[in-house]
Amino acid sequence: VPSNKCPDSFLRLCYAGRLEDGDKRACDLIPFVQALNELEIPFRFTIAGDGPDRNSIAKRLFALSDSN
Secondary structure, three states: OOOOOOOOOEEEEEOOOOOOOOOOOOHHHHHHHHHHOOOOOOEEEEEEEOOOOOHHHHHHHHHHHHHO
């Protein structure tokens, strides 16, 4: 959790894996990012991977980042 003593700090997150909703549940990233935004927790999220749901997940995450 970022410290109030260091205003430039942020949570660093990384997802590395296949981007498909089936077995990997990659679409769970969307509500997770929504919750961080709602709680106003500053974060940087790196996604390393590819798969059939990559474009859909990317569009939804970019839409969330545009709304902030």
